[in-house]
Amino acid sequence: MTRPVRPPRGFRDFPxxxxxxxxxxxxxxxxxxxxxxxxxxxxxxxxxWEVLAGKYGEEAESRLIWRxxxxxxxxxxALRYDLTVPLARFMATHKGLxxxxxxxxxxPVWRHEEPQKGRxxxxxxxxxxxxxxxxxxxxxxxxxxxIDSLKALGFESGFTVRLNDRRLLRGVFEEELGLTNxxxxxxxxxxxxxxxxxxxxxxxxxxxxxxxxxxxxxxxxSLSGEPEEILQWIRGKYGGNENVKNAAAHLEEMIPLIxxxxxxxxxxSLVRGLDYYTGPILEVVLDKPRIGSVAGGGRYDDLIGxxxxxxVPATGVSIGIERIIDAGLELGIYTLEKKTVTLVQVIVLxxxxxxxxxxxxxxxxxxxNGIPTRINLAxxxxxxxxxxxxxxxxxxxxxxxxxxxxSGSLTLxxxxxxxxxxxxxxxxxxxxELLIEECGRNS
Amino acid sequence: MTRPVRPPRGFRDFPxxxxxxxxxxxxxxxxxxxxxxxxxxxxxxxxxWEVLAGKYGEEAESRLIWRxxxxxxxxxxALRYDLTVPLARFMATHKGLxxxxxxxxxxPVWRHEEPQKGRxxxxxxxxxxxxxxxxxxxxxxxxxxxIDSLKALGFESGFTVRLNDRRLLRGVFEEELGLTNxxxxxxxxxxxxxxxxxxxxxxxxxxxxxxxxxxxxxxxxSLSGEPEEILQWIRGKYGGNENVKNAAAHLEEMIPLIxxxxxxxxxxSLVRGLDYYTGPILEVVLDKPRIGSVAGGGRYDDLIGxxxxxxVPATGVSIGIERIIDAGLELGIYTLEKKTVTLVQVIVLxxxxxxxxxxxxxxxxxxxNGIPTRINLAxxxxxxxxxxxxxxxxxxxxxxxxxxxxSGSLTLxxxxxxxxxxxxxxxxxxxxELLIEECGRNS
Numbered sequence: 001m002t003r004p005v006r007p008p009r010g011f012r013d014f015p016x017x018x019x020x021x022x023x024x025x026x027x028x029x030x031x032x033x034x035x036x037x038x039x040x041x042x043x044x045x046x047x048x049w050e051v052l053a054g055k056y057g058e059e060a061e062s063r064l065i066w067r068x069x070x071x072x073x074x075x076x077x078a079l080r081y082d083l084t085v086p087l088a089r090f091m092a093t094h095k096g097l098x099x100x101x102x103x104x105x106x107x108p109v110w111r112h113e114e115p116q117k118g119r120x121x122x123x124x125x126x127x128x129x130x131x132x133x134x135x136x137x138x139x140x141x142x143x144x145x146x147i148d149s150l151k152a153l154g155f156e157s158g159f160t161v162r163l164n165d166r167r168l169l170r171g172v173f174e175e176e177l178g179l180t181n182x183x184x185x186x187x188x189x190x191x192x193x194x195x196x197x198x199x200x201x202x203x204x205x206x207x208x209x210x211x212x213x214x215x216x217x218x219x220x221x222s223l224s225g226e227p228e229e230i231l232q233w234i235r236g237k238y239g240g241n242e243n244v245k246n247a248a249a250h251l252e253e254m255i256p257l258i259x260x261x262x263x264x265x266x267x268x269s270l271v272r273g274l275d276y277y278t279g280p281i282l283e284v285v286l287d288k289p290r291i292g293s294v295a296g297g298g299r300y301d302d303l304i305g306x307x308x309x310x311x312v313p314a315t316g317v318s319i320g321i322e323r324i325i326d327a328g329l330e331l332g333i334y335t336l337e338k339k340t341v342t343l344v345q346v347i348v349l350x351x352x353x354x355x356x357x358x359x360x361x362x363x364x365x366x367x368x369n370g371i372p373t374r375i376n377l378a379x380x381x382x383x384x385x386x387x388x389x390x391x392x393x394x395x396x397x398x399x400x401x402x403x404x405x406x407s408g409s410l411t412l413x414x415x416x417x418x419x420x421x422x423x424x425x426x427x428x429x430x431x432x433e434l435l436i437e438e439c440g441r442n443s
Numbered sequence: 444m445t446r447p448v449r450p451p452r453g454f455r456d457f458p459x460x461x462x463x464x465x466x467x468x469x470x471x472x473x474x475x476x477x478x479x480x481x482x483x484x485x486x487x488x489x490x491x492w493e494v495l496a497g498k499y500g501e502e503a504e505s506r507l508i509w510r511x512x513x514x515x516x517x518x519x520x521a522l523r524y525d526l527t528v529p530l531a532r533f534m535a536t537h538k539g540l541x542x543x544x545x546x547x548x549x550x551p552v553w554r555h556e557e558p559q560k561g562r563x564x565x566x567x568x569x570x571x572x573x574x575x576x577x578x579x580x581x582x583x584x585x586x587x588x589x590i591d592s593l594k595a596l597g598f599e600s601g602f603t604v605r606l607n608d609r610r611l612l613r614g615v616f617e618e619e620l621g622l623t624n625x626x627x628x629x630x631x632x633x634x635x636x637x638x639x640x641x642x643x644x645x646x647x648x649x650x651x652x653x654x655x656x657x658x659x660x661x662x663x664x665s666l667s668g669e670p671e672e673i674l675q676w677i678r679g680k681y682g683g684n685e686n687v688k689n690a691a692a693h694l695e696e697m698i699p700l701i702x703x704x705x706x707x708x709x710x711x712s713l714v715r716g717l718d719y720y721t722g723p724i725l726e727v728v729l730d731k732p733r734i735g736s737v738a739g740g741g742r743y744d745d746l747i748g749x750x751x752x753x754x755v756p757a758t759g760v761s762i763g764i765e766r767i768i769d770a771g772l773e774l775g776i777y778t779l780e781k782k783t784v785t786l787v788q789v790i791v792l793x794x795x796x797x798x799x800x801x802x803x804x805x806x807x808x809x810x811x812n813g814i815p816t817r818i819n820l821a822x823x824x825x826x827x828x829x830x831x832x833x834x835x836x837x838x839x840x841x842x843x844x845x846x847x848x849x850s851g852s853l854t855l856x857x858x859x860x861x862x863x864x865x866x867x868x869x870x871x872x873x874x875x876e877l878l879i880e881e882c883g884r885n886s
Contacts, residue, residue, distance in 0.1 A: 005536050007487045008487060008490065019483040037783070040463065041456070041459055072555070079488075090456050092448035094456065112513075135820060135821070141818075357700075372480055377576040377584065
């Protein structure tokens with residue numbers, strides 16, 4: 001068997017240079033999540049199928065969830081599709097957690113998408129959610145955390161937070177169109193970014209709506225701009241509607257708590273694809289590149305109740321780290337230059353067992369002093385050792401030959417600045433630290 | 444739908460107090476892996492079935508691999524069973540990586556085991572492997588990394604590194620028993636810890652071996668002790684055998700490079716369950732509690748070749764973090780006391796919008812200064828806010844009421860030492876740092 005040697009279609013390997021970038025970005029995100037007082041949880045990759053069933057809408061349910069039957073037990077399982085439904089299940093499994101419960105969760109999810117540029121069948125989500133508060137301050141905290149997350153990831157500006165409220169659109173539709181089952185309309189509108197306004201018109205026609213109603217929907221979802229202005233307009237026109245009133249009051253309390261109000265736009269075309277949202281929803285889009293939203297979330301006050309049996313309000317956001325990585329690489333904010341964490345390569349200059357044993361001892365000493373160190377494991381000559389170290393970008397070479405073994409020393413060489421010095425073994429770690437401080441971590 | 448509210452049988456949720464411990468331990472391990480010059484990679488949760496097929500032995504293949512057919516494509520997938528076979532596939536996918544390639548991989552694997560105490564269907568493996576060196580120094584580095592990993596996890600002593608070499612046993616069997624297909628014998632011996640010597644005897648009888656041969660096998664696998672002594676004995680008796688000679692030479696070069704030789708025992712009953720090992724193999728067992736091995740690995744020089752088409756030697760170890768966590772909790776080395784990373788709870792003393800807005804600003808300022816901070820999101824009274832903060836173990840309370848809002852201050856209180864002070868908003872972050880330095884991170 002020599003084939004297949006590829007990961008499954010739509011799945012990816014992460015070699016060190018990508019993994020080091022990813023780990024760095026995850027850490028930056030975690031730091032922001034923790035600053036906001038969120039704590040980590042994890043849930044299984046698999047859930048029973050019934051846990052995911054009926055939560056995401058028809059398309060996900062019929063086509064996009066990885067779902068299979070265990071041949072032994074006959075039980076149906078599914079790979080988790082997002083981190084929100086597992087959180088809802090988690091809240092029911094762990095009844096009695098003190099509320100508000102603030103958790104973050106960074107981990108892979110699986111979707112049976114048709115793979116294409118920027119769309120994978122396995123990708124990470126980075127979610128922060130607040131369970132147990134129905135109040136606008138919880139939604140505002142989620143928006144602020146999102147803004148700070150983007151900043152931590154290197155996107156201080158050049159993005160817009162699109163905000164809407166599910167109740168706003170629902171209320172306007174109730175008043176204007178007499179629609180009560182609005183989910184199919186939401187799904188059509190949700191495709192706006194992908195298929196454009198005429199595409200949405202076509203989708204609405206498929207639902208069976210009249211031209212008159214379709215025109216009104218298109219008018220409404222074209223409203224986008226400064227939140228207070230739009231809210232005032234809607235209030236003036238539909239303020240008697242219960243849903244509109246509640247949404248407007250919620251947003252009016254929420255918006256003043258947002259850190260950078262100039263980044264926020266109220267956009268009535270924003271609906272989000274998932275069925276479970278009930279209140280404010282948000283998405284973040286970058287000015288460039290145009291790659292769709294890089295964060296999205298909202299309030300889902302009914303989802304946890306499906307598992308717990310009692311209504312527990314919740315709100316949260318998912319940072320779209322995969323798109324952010326693609327965008328950051330494209331914009332040159334991120335690079336894949338770092339190929340290793342190793343700072344020192346011990347170059348063994350001599351094939352004798354004595355010298356090797358000395359070099360081995362030196363490598364161990366450096367590691368004991370906190371310096372990531374490699375030593376020749378392939379019995380290659382010193383030129384090959386050197387070339388390999390340079391190919392990886394290891395900044396410091398530590399030569400160990402007969403001379404060094406006899407005098408208990410190491411010859412250090414920084415491949416970036418070219419500085420060379422001979423130091424005793426017991427001061428080697430300290431000298432390397434100073435050398436890196438002076439000449440940097442790059443070769 | 445209100446049921447099921449549990450994760451699938453054999454799968455686990457990790458609430459914050461467990462997750463914080465796990466993350467801490469993973470970080471300690473990563474630090475050791477990086478000190479030895481290993482870099483991180485990741486591979487998909489799913490592989491094509493053919494990638495895993497034929498690699499692990501009959502039991503795994505027929506019962507223990509989570510395997511399913513994609514209803515759309517008809518393709519067969521499997522959840523990864525370990526991190527070693529995916530590494531082998533990875534080496535073939537990413538041809539031309541500079542060798543030796545040293546990678547670590549921390550991630551979940553899935554096994555269709557019957558769940559029981561300490562045995563899960565989803566668990567993490569923490570692997571470090573060296574690809575591209577056939578030499579004993581690579582195996583020695585793996586042993587040293589294992590010893591340092593245990594130390595970093597809090598197990599400085601109280602463990603034994605059991606060492607053996609697949610070729611040693613094979614050679615002795617060739618000489619003594621004329622056995623050439625030794626895999627079924629290995630599998631029987633591998634159950635020694637679980638079923639005892641008489642159980643192994645029964646298994647060997649099932650294979651169809653004679654009493655005479657079974658007695659000889661039992662004699663051989665009873666050899667365990669100081670490596671040099673046992674090697675000398677074996678060399679004296681079976682030194683003419685090619686496998687024995689190669690194994691002994693390899694081990695004799697490897698053992699002097701091991702950091703703490705006093706922890707190492709050569710143990711001929713060690714075979715390891717997996718089929719792919721070809722040379723030195725190792726396992727670590729704790730003196731107490733008796734929970735089986737907490738680390739295991741070895742050399743597998745043929746596995747990568749199955750994917751790549753050319754032979755590439757490799758050796759590595761998997762740290763059994765799940766068992767180590769269980770053991771560490773049982774021994775009191777680890778605790779689940781830490782429930783949050785949050786250091787400050789802003790207690791809002793007044794229901795007015797002005798005071799809330801002031802408290803909100805204070806919380807944001809603390810976060811901007813690097814202090815993990817929570818603020819009341821549930822509009823509860825200050826007593827409830829305080830009780831919830833204490834339940835989570837948040838050390839510092841920062842009271843914000845009318846008085847504080849008017850004077851631009853915060854009243855700080857350390858719940859551990861009882862110290863209280865009033866500080867201006869602009870010095871609050873610094874004061875909190877000093878307070879925690881003085882009184883600790885515990886409430």
